[in-house]
Amino acid sequence: MIDVPLRVLIVDDEAPARTRLRDLLGDIDAAQPTVLLGMAANGVEALRLLETDAADVVLADIRMPAMDGVEFARRVACLPSPPDVVFVTAYDAYAVEAFELTATDYLLKPVRAARLAAALAKVRARRRNAPPGAAGGGRRHLSVTERNRTLLLPVADVLYLRAELKYVTARTAERDYLLDESLVHLEQEFQHAFLRVHRSCLVARAAVKGVERVGEDEGDAHWEILLAGCDERLPVSRRQWPVVKQALGL
Structure with a gap:
C-alpha cells in the first residue's frame, strides 16, 4: 500500500535551516512521501500560507521574529482543520511547553x-487513527508536577479522572497522578474521550469494558463501570445513568 x-x-x-529540512524531506521521500x-520565515507568514493551502504537518522552529513557534502553535490549534505541529529547534528547554501545545514531536537541530x-511516521499514524474531525486538535498530554520536575502524562x-478537594486524580493502569486542573475544564476539553459517570468522576470511554448492577440486596441498587486494566469499579450516579447508558449504547 x-x-x-x-x-x-x-x-x-x-x-x-529551511533548505536543510527541504533536502531531508527529499532524502526520505521513498519511506515518507511528502x-x-x-x-x-515566521509564524505570521506561515498562517497566511495556511489561509490558502491546508497542510497535514508543519515543521516549525520555536525562536523566530514577528511570531515565534509557540504562539504559532497556539494559533494553529484554533483552525477548523489544524495540521500537526512538529517543533524543530536548537533548544530543548521548550520541550514540556511544546507537548502541552499538542506538538506531535520535538526535534533537536541538527535534525x-x-x-x-520517525516524526512523519508518527504524524501519519496519528492522523490515520484519529476519529473524524479530531485530526490535529486537542492536547495529547497532561502536565504533572512532582518533586520539582514536570512529567508528561499521555491522555x-x-x-x-476524579475530583478530590482542589485537585484532580488521573488514574492509569500503573498509578495515580495529581493534576492542578478543574474537572469541569477537563470534561469540556476532552468530551470526545471521557464520559461523566458521577459529579466528581469522568471515565475514559476507551477504558470501559462493561457495567454491572450491584447493591440489590442492601437496598442501594446502582450501576458500576467495569474498567479494562484496573480492578477498581466506578459507581454511576442515578442522575448520570441515562446519559451513560445512551453513550455506551446499552
Missing part, C-alpha cells in the same frame, strides 16, 4: 534524516 504524501509546511527564520506546500522520518493512558 502506497501512503498518500503528507502536505508539509516549513517554518524557520533561517534560510539554511509534498512541500511552502516555506515561511537527522532517520529522526525526521490515552488515563482510565479515569
Whole structure:
C-alpha cells in the first residue's frame, strides 16, 4: 500500500535551516512521501500560507521574529482543520511547553534524516487513527508536577479522572497522578474521550469494558463501570445513568 504524501509546511527564520529540512524531506521521500506546500520565515507568514493551502504537518522552529513557534502553535490549534505541529529547534528547554501545545514531536537541530522520518511516521499514524474531525486538535498530554520536575502524562493512558478537594486524580493502569486542573475544564476539553459517570468522576470511554448492577440486596441498587486494566469499579450516579447508558449504547 502506497501512503498518500503528507502536505508539509516549513517554518524557520533561517534560510539554511529551511533548505536543510527541504533536502531531508527529499532524502526520505521513498519511506515518507511528502509534498512541500511552502516555506515561511515566521509564524505570521506561515498562517497566511495556511489561509490558502491546508497542510497535514508543519515543521516549525520555536525562536523566530514577528511570531515565534509557540504562539504559532497556539494559533494553529484554533483552525477548523489544524495540521500537526512538529517543533524543530536548537533548544530543548521548550520541550514540556511544546507537548502541552499538542506538538506531535520535538526535534533537536541538527535534525537527522532517520529522526525526521520517525516524526512523519508518527504524524501519519496519528492522523490515520484519529476519529473524524479530531485530526490535529486537542492536547495529547497532561502536565504533572512532582518533586520539582514536570512529567508528561499521555491522555490515552488515563482510565479515569476524579475530583478530590482542589485537585484532580488521573488514574492509569500503573498509578495515580495529581493534576492542578478543574474537572469541569477537563470534561469540556476532552468530551470526545471521557464520559461523566458521577459529579466528581469522568471515565475514559476507551477504558470501559462493561457495567454491572450491584447493591440489590442492601437496598442501594446502582450501576458500576467495569474498567479494562484496573480492578477498581466506578459507581454511576442515578442522575448520570441515562446519559451513560445512551453513550455506551446499552
